[in-house]
Amino acid sequence: MTTEAPAPIIDVRGVSKSYRRGEVVVPVLHDITFTIAPGEFLSLMGPSGSGKSTLLNLVAGIDQADSGRIVVEGVDITRLTETELARWRANSVGFIFQFYNLIPVLTALENVELPLHLSGLSRRARREHALTALDLVGLSHRLDHFPGQLSGGEQQRVAIARAVVTDPTVLVADEPTGDLDRVSAGEVLDMMARLNRELGKTIVMVTHDPRAAARAHLKRHLDKGVLSADDPAENPD
Amino acid sequence: MILLRILIRNAFRNRLRTGLTILGITIAILAFGLLRTVVSAWYAGVAASSATRLVTRNAVSLIFPLPLAYKDKIRQVDGVSHVSWGNWFGGIYISEKNFFANFCVDPPSYLALYPEYILSERERKAFLSDRKGFIAGRKLADRFGWKPGDTVTLKGVIFPGNWDFVLRGIYRGRDRTIDETQFLFQWEYLNETVRQRYPSRADQVGFYMIGVASPERAVDVAGAIDRLFKNSLAETLTETEKAFQLGFIAMTEAIVMAIQLVSIVIIVIIMAVVANTMAMTTRERIGDYAILKTLGFGGRQIALLIFGEALVITGIGAAIGMALTYPAARAFGSTLSNFFPVFNVARETLWLDLGAALVVAVAAAVIPTQRAIGIRIADGLRRIG
Ligand SMILES: Nc1ncnc2c1ncn2[C@@H]1O[C@H](COP(=O)(O)OP(=O)(O)O)[C@@H](O)[C@H]1O
Ligand SMILES: [Mg+2]
Numbered sequence: 001m002t003t004e005a006p007a008p009i010i011d012v013r014g015v016s017k018s019y020r021r022g023e024v025v026v027p028v029l030h031d032i033t034f035t036i037a038p039g040e041f042l043s044l045m046g047p048s049g050s051g052k053s054t055l056l057n058l059v060a061g062i063d064q065a066d067s068g069r070i071v072v073e074g075v076d077i078t079r080l081t082e083t084e085l086a087r088w089r090a091n092s093v094g095f096i097f098q099f100y101n102l103i104p105v106l107t108a109l110e111n112v113e114l115p116l117h118l119s120g121l122s123r124r125a126r127r128e129h130a131l132t133a134l135d136l137v138g139l140s141h142r143l144d145h146f147p148g149q150l151s152g153g154e155q156q157r158v159a160i161a162r163a164v165v166t167d168p169t170v171l172v173a174d175e176p177t178g179d180l181d182r183v184s185a186g187e188v189l190d191m192m193a194r195l196n197r198e199l200g201k202t203i204v205m206v207t208h209d210p211r212a213a214a215r216a217h218l219k220r221h222l223d224k225g226v227l228s229a230d231d232p233a234e235n236p237d
Numbered sequence: 238m239i240l241l242r243i244l245i246r247n248a249f250r251n252r253l254r255t256g257l258t259i260l261g262i263t264i265a266i267l268a269f270g271l272l273r274t275v276v277s278a279w280y281a282g283v284a285a286s287s288a289t290r291l292v293t294r295n296a297v298s299l300i301f302p303l304p305l306a307y308k309d310k311i312r313q314v315d316g317v318s319h320v321s322w323g324n325w326f327g328g329i330y331i332s333e334k335n336f337f338a339n340f341c342v343d344p345p346s347y348l349a350l351y352p353e354y355i356l357s358e359r360e361r362k363a364f365l366s367d368r369k370g371f372i373a374g375r376k377l378a379d380r381f382g383w384k385p386g387d388t389v390t391l392k393g394v395i396f397p398g399n400w401d402f403v404l405r406g407i408y409r410g411r412d413r414t415i416d417e418t419q420f421l422f423q424w425e426y427l428n429e430t431v432r433q434r435y436p437s438r439a440d441q442v443g444f445y446m447i448g449v450a451s452p453e454r455a456v457d458v459a460g461a462i463d464r465l466f467k468n469s470l471a472e473t474l475t476e477t478e479k480a481f482q483l484g485f486i487a488m489t490e491a492i493v494m495a496i497q498l499v500s501i502v503i504i505v506i507i508m509a510v511v512a513n514t515m516a517m518t519t520r521e522r523i524g525d526y527a528i529l530k531t532l533g534f535g536g537r538q539i540a541l542l543i544f545g546e547a548l549v550i551t552g553i554g555a556a557i558g559m560a561l562t563y564p565a566a567r568a569f570g571s572t573l574s575n576f577f578p579v580f581n582v583a584r585e586t587l588w589l590d591l592g593a594a595l596v597v598a599v600a601a602a603v604i605p606t607q608r609a610i611g612i613r614i615a616d617g618l619r620r621i622g
Contacts, residue, residue, distance in 0.1 A: 053615075054615070057614075057615045062530075062531055062614040062615055062618075063613065063614065063615040083535065086530070086533045086534070086535055087533060089531065089532070089533050090532060090533025091533075095531055095532075097618065101524065101527075101528045101531075101618070102528075103243065103525055103528065103529075104250075104525070105242075105243055105246035105247055105250060106239075106242070106243065106246075110239065110242070113239070114239060114529075114532060115532045115533065117239050118532070118533050118534065
């Protein structure tokens with residue numbers, strides 16, 4: 001018997017992406033290849049403008065690569081139509097953004113319920129799921145607050161609840177602590193670590209905060225469109 | 238439905254902007270409704286005209302009379318059921334600013350031909366049996382506070398002198414479209430007086446009003462009447478009552494067209510205002526739409542949010558505007574009753590209001606929707622922060 005590494009949950013092969021600004025073509029990602037094992041917690045670092053968000057968006061299926069293949073949980077998402085991709089996102093990925101991106105006119109509870117409206121669950125089941133998710137992030141006492149009435153840290157926790165409420169296997173986070181003070185950032189990172197550890201979520205987190213990166217198992221660097229391997233020298237653990 | 242909740246709350250997110258936009262729509266719909274009502278008031282006489290009535294007048298012009306003797310010949314034309322006649326009197330009550338229509342008619346035949354003027358049997362008899370009697374429409378009597386039995390003096394212009402009349406009845410219109418501001422007296426009274434004062438002008442009528450057995454025969458009968466008096470001293474021109482009424486309005490058609498144009502311009506302006514509001518609104522919410530798409534919502538749902546918001550805003554404005562049209566029209570109509578004897582908000586006007594509001598909402602939402610759906614998610618998210 002040979003002990004094989006488990007099949008990767010995310011398999012990115014030869015992905016390139018460039019943006020067109022008028023006549024000028026700006027290359028952003030250049031022949032990126034990497035895999036992520038199930039249950040992994042990966043942080044993606046790199047200078048601003050290096051293409052971290054672009055890569056994350058490709059993996060999460062909210063942007064399209066120019067070439068290459070991205071397979072997530074066995075689905076080649078580069079071959080899906082826009083509608084199929086939307087359905088896939090709704091079922092398979094949870095999103096956490098730097099600026100929380102909650103819907104300002106919906107309460108915390110309604111924001112968390114929002115993704116479930118595409119799931120065909122009953123009203124009752126939606127509510128129960130949302131309450132559980134909000135409980136998980138410790139916000140059961142803020143259900144009827146609107147985003148504007150919550151602190152940044154609380155808003156990001158609502159966003160985390162919204163990301164996990166559909167029970168996706170993969171979470172993507174783009175600078176989740178980028179707009180938070182140290183204490184709130186710590187809470188958010190604790191929460192993500194718990195989701196990874198206790199619920200087995202695979203997490204891809206873009207950050208340029210070394211403290212945040214330190215919470216991940218794996219670190220990758222993206223510089224000038226090229227992905228470099230884990231740099232253990234930077235890992236304080 | 239969560240989207241409904243979002244779009245309604247979105248609509249009232251920026252209270253000042255939404256409030257001002259609603260105010261604009263309210264005023265636009267109100268102005269539109271009033272202008273439309275002015276146009277229909279203009280055509281009230283046409284609308285109330287009957288397809289079974291003809292008007293015969295002197296072919297040269299309405300100011301030249303026709304001999305009374307024509308009435309017997311007209312009566313013999315095949316298809317004619319009623320013949321009545323009258324004269325425009327054009328008298329002034331106290332002062333010119335009190336203008337109202339006043340003419341004399343042959344009462345029995347006239348009342349038979351115009352069943353839409355409703356008079357009690359007692360009043361009818363009183364009118365018929367008093368040579369100097371007159372009847373007035375309800376609105377006219379109200380305007381001057383006339384009571385049955387009152388004597389009213391008109392100053393003749395076409396027929397000079399002071400003419401005394403006694404009010405013998407107040408008629409009502411069969412429905413709201415009937416002019417209730419007319420003053421009608423006995424043709425016989427005019428004729429007798431004229432015979433004494435200006436014998437050469439006696440036994441002349443200004444126009445004949447003719448009833449035909451059925452509307453299909455109206456054109457044939459009109460032709461037959463005119464042929465009857467061809468090459469006589471006073472040739473006739475017979476047309477349907479509707480054509481006769483339209484002839485009056487033809488002179489003012491340019492004004493009506495201008496009013497109609499203005500009413501459309503108002504809608505176009507408000508369309509631009511609402512479109513601007515929607516463009517601002519959706520620009521602010523590009524990030525919201527991007528996150529909804531990220532979560533798996535589709536273009537149709539985004540379109541629903543934007544069209545829905547536009548519909549909520551225009552719908553509220555239009556509803557208030559339509560509700561205000563009634564009291565506004567009443568106030569307007571009573572001030573201008575000299576010009577517009579009939580001034581009612583037609584049901585059709587409300588349908589036009591609704592149609593205009595719908596067009597405004599849809600037109601205002603189209604481009605913002607295209608933009609919101611067309612933008613790539615990554616670009617939409619980038620707009621945040
Ligand atoms: N929609 C776009 N159009 C043009 N250029 C873009 C667009 N999105 C990103 N870029 C450019 O691509 C590069 C990488 O952007 P991004 O992935 O956001 O970097 P990071 O998240 O690492 O800061 C930057 O130079 C950025 O300006
Ligand atoms: Mg970025």
